[in-house]
Amino acid sequence: MARQKFWWVATVVGSILLAGAAQARLTPAEMRAVATVDAEHERSIGLLKTVVDQNSGTMNLEGVAKVGAMVRAELEPLGFAVTWKPMPQTQRAGHLIARHPGKPGAKRLLLIGHLDTVFEQDSPFQRFEREGESATGPGAGDDKGGIVVMLSALRAMKAAGLLDAADIEIVLTGDEEDAGDPVAIARGDLIAAGKRADVALDFEGLSVVEGRDMGSIARRSSNGWVLTTSGKTGHSSLIFSDAYGDGAINEMARILAAFRKDLPEPNLTFNTGVVAGGAMAALDSDGVRASATGKGNIIPATAVARGDFRTLSEDQTMRVRAKMERIVAAHAPGTNATIRFESGYPAMPPTAGNRALLDRLNLVNRDMGLPEMAALDPLKRGAGDIAFVAGDVDGLIGLGTASSGDHAPGETVDLASIRRQAKRAAILMARLSREPKDR
Known part of the structure; x- marks a missing residue:
């Protein structure tokens, strides 16, 4: 002691x-x-x-x-x-x-x-x-x-x-x-x-x-994005048919799943913060609230999602944006999609x-x-x-x-x-x- x-x-x-x-x-x-x-x-x-x-x-x-x-x-x-x-x-x-x-x-x-x-x-x-x-x-x-x-x-x-x-x-x-x-x-x-x-x-x-x-x-940077998908609406019994295709919500799901699979790389994080879809769907003017209406027996006509991604350099920012654009452009049958980027804080x-x-x-x-x-x-x-x-x-x-x-x-x-x-x-x-x- x-x-x-x-x-x-x-x-x-x-x-x-x-x-x-x-x-x-x-x-x-x-x-x-x-x-x-x-x-x-x-x-x-x-x-x-x-x-x-x-x-x-x-x-x-x-x-x-x-x-x-x-x-x-x-x-x-x-x-x-x-x-x-x-x-x-x-x-x-x-x-x-x-x-x-x-x-x-x-x-x-x-x-x-x-x-x-x-x-x-x-x-x-x-x-x-x-x-x-x-x-x-x-x-x-x-x-x-x-x-x-x-x-x-x-x-x-x-x-x-x-x-x-x-x-x-x-x-x-x-x-x-x-x-x-x-x-x-x-x-x-x-x-x-x-x-x-x-x-x-x-x-x-x-x-x-x-x-x-x-x-x-x-x-790291902070970059926003808004994704909108659309599809042909009609009776749910016709979904996935040649005439009606996959519907807006399935197209949204395809894109978000592809983001998760194909985007990951060092120093990158990305997130979907809000999503909505149905016969009608929209974000509010601030982009922080979403509203939607729809029924289970109607093919959804539209879907919208908003999120962010963060990078360690501007080169990485541009590379990730290009990947996201390519994923969005590979439309499922009978659908369309657009992505809009919001500049936030640089890296x-x-x-x-x-x-x-x-x-x-x-x-x-x-x-x-x-x-x-x-x-x-x-x-x-x-x-x-x-x-x-x-x-x-x-x-x-x-x-x-x-x-x-x-x-x-x-x-x-x-x-x-x-x-x-x-x-x-x-x-x-x-x-x-x-x-x-x-x-």
Whole structure:
């Protein structure tokens, strides 16, 4: 027992000494930034409560704008010029865009997040509730927790004298959870910012796998599709005859079965979310509800289905689309079918530049005495705004909080993750800001 106790004490002391040695790798200014994050932890949690308690479901345009105003009040004292960009053209609230000029010739950093949540005003899940170092609340992790991490990191940089030279642009969209249409307008400001930037940092949630923080260097696309089939209607006793053929629902079943058999490939997922068929069938204007009428003794005249598919590159997107079109075109007897694609979020492939940024983040982890972050499997992450700039700038994802149950009542944020994520972000941004532009 004494030997076991000695071993435990030696291990703890060794860990403390190693942590101290790691901290010594930080510059004095970086250590001040770390200390500021710790000193302001409760302030950060208070800010998170304030923004979470303000509903900002995507379609609550006034609520999204109010959260934008709260963030503006945090950024302007740090020296940011803040603009609110209304988006009446897309029937969404708008975006917050902030600019900190920094030192000429330094790398320009683009920080990305979003103000809206999936929880609209009629959701019963509305309030922030804390229990120790965790809290529940709508958007507490996705993405209001990420915004708080961003602000905590920037305040720490300011307090440590690391912000003045930093060239930073921030784009917080107001419709990430349900992007407005047309996307070219809804994401025009973000795309333009990506073309100006040298590095993009996405402050959506940190992925944690088996207790280990993961780095994210890729996001898959999100593409929609609507499939409509038609057939000759008549008495059910005539189905499959030369005169009447297979009917619309059987044609729909053929196509969906062929999708399942022929489409699978690495990094692809696809899904049918809603389907209806009968003598009459239609989707509503939002594409989220379907209605149908029919009888068992009538050959169905029409069927409709809507779904999505997700890919890791634009090449894969185009290849999958072509496969789907070929399957749809191979009509069963007496039927017809058409497929229409809906552009959503593009893919962010795992490039060498993104991997190099993760290496930079892991240098920060080493110097802070934190474990190295391995690259997350992109199948474990959904689509996001950073993908709109991925073709123009290297980027990292997941600089926000660790959370669980996102997009569902009970969404829970790990409040302790605000500390380590804000420290990582502050040091990474400060170091990147000292580097000259690559181009």
